Amino acid sequence: MVKTLFDKIWQQHLVVKESQETPAILYIDTHLIHEVTSPQAFQMLRDKNLKLRRPEKTFATCDHSTPTTKANDSGEFTFFGKQEKQQVEQLKENCEEFGITIFPLGDKKQGIIHVIGPERGITQPGQTIVCGDSHTSTHGAFGALAFGIGTSEVGYTFATQCIPQRKPKTFGIEINGELKKGVTAKDVILAIIEQIGIGGATGHVIEYFGSTIKNFSMDQRMTVCNMSIEAGARAGMIAPDQTTFDYLKDREYSPKGDEWTKAVNQWKSLFTDQEATFDKHIQIDASQIDPMITYGTNPQMGIKIGNKIPIKNEMQSLKYMGFSEKESLVGKAVDVVFIGSCTNSRISDLRDAASIFRDRKVADNIRALIVPGSHEVKKQAEDEGIAKIFIDAGAEWREPGCSMCLGMNGDIIQEKQICVSTSNRNFEGRQGKGGRTLLASPMTAAAAAVNGVITDPRSLI
């Protein structure tokens, strides 16, 4: 029987098939956790006197509530408040109590959970991966079935290594053609979300394929899969290929020796059969995509950077943003630029941004915050001389974490400020109460930082 990539992984993980009355029971290979959505799940184990079934399949880090400033000489961090400190400390204690591997604050392997999972080789093709975080879809870039869950399901996974699931539908998004210069993976996914809408993939798992995807690096594939949830998708995935295998070879948790050869052979079977069909299917011409930017309060409200805000009866959103229909965004003043988040904080994102910052300065009165996704990314950027470009330009070069994507650690923007951000959500107040977020690629964000106004990055290449 012909199968999609999704079907293959789904079937390999069925402990119990679904019936009319009950959902399927799906086995989970890898469980990633962080400090915000796990404490109540640990408490559930204690309340019910349950053990954590497979501690070796769970990996933890703290990223949301962590400061992006350095520790002092005694290794102490300054937290935004007591609650943030408590969350971070409690995660460490919980992991010790239940025997979970943690990459804690201060550790050189710490970083955003969706950056370090792949980086450490924990994320592998064919796996089922869950995390109490909607951007878990990122890991689908490796041909894994990876999705966000709530805290109850974090607890279920702790106790049984399984979750109940109804089988989602499939959505094939085929992207062919060559991208224009200055157009990135971020622009591709923003264009897709603009086209299908914020609820366009609800109930579906997206598979991205086509020549554009094939030519993408793992970093670029992760950016695309990361934002699948912004179209409502359960997950986003891409079939593994040589690019995937090359990325994973010799990583800390990747299989080694004969096990590696065996694993790659098995991973090579993970693709959608030629005859298989999706419940929904669209095609995108990559050559038609321009740098994208959002003008509203959800990720579907995006335009090509040179276009005007459309007439779509989005008055409440436009009022919040302080924009009007038929208005152009290019040339509008910006207050803050944020380059980071699980969407765009990997080394290739930083290289893209550095290509714009090189020999230029951050414009007067602009705060530019650059937050690498992990310590490994940070070190690489420092070794490559990229960090020096940022610092010389006058940007703030920070320690890793989620930072200003959602401002839980105190990295926030002020009321009415306009922030061009490489993160994934422009919801009202997301980066700080009353703050206004415009989502864009690292190049477009960097261009706004150096010009002080919204700028087509192609004018600076």
Next chain:
Amino acid sequence: MNNFKKLNTIIAVLDIENIDTDQIIGSDHLKITNKIGLGEHLFSDWRYLANGKDNLDFVLNKSATKNARVLVAGDNFGCGSSREHAPWALLDFGIEVVISSSIADIFSNNSIKNGLLPIQVSKEEHQFLLSKNAKPIEINLTDQRIICDGKEMTFLIEPFAKHCLLNGIDQLDFLVSHLPKIQSYEKEKNMQELAHEI
């Protein structure tokens, strides 16, 4: 978990599309390590003025609707972040049912696990209910029926979710009841046998 069978209450209408979980409960309130007191912060950016006082224009502050236990919201309710704090906040405030023309997957999953009933209705019925702010409504889960202002509507719900909500069943117990199958799956995949079980 509390069970849910039937509810007679009034409707609060929040006619905004794509209400994301950041609006339901902002990230400032995710810093707790328990589930206590989230209702106070439900929709806080909309519910409170800059000076901290109640925004009397907001539906859940108006006398006619502040005790509503059903929220009828615009399309694609609960999109965005997977935070289970969203249903915790709604329930803590007193909302027991959310109705929309579509409800985001993770929010919907999280709601059912906490005894909050997410109901998806047709676009027509949605339009009808959006016009019934402060009107009485009856919701009967057993019959999957809504009665409002003389109109009777039926709704679909996933059978297992219905079973769990009606009987107050914790889905974890369902998983645990399949422990032998989990063990044989692990054995088949050559995983090490566990010294302890559950």
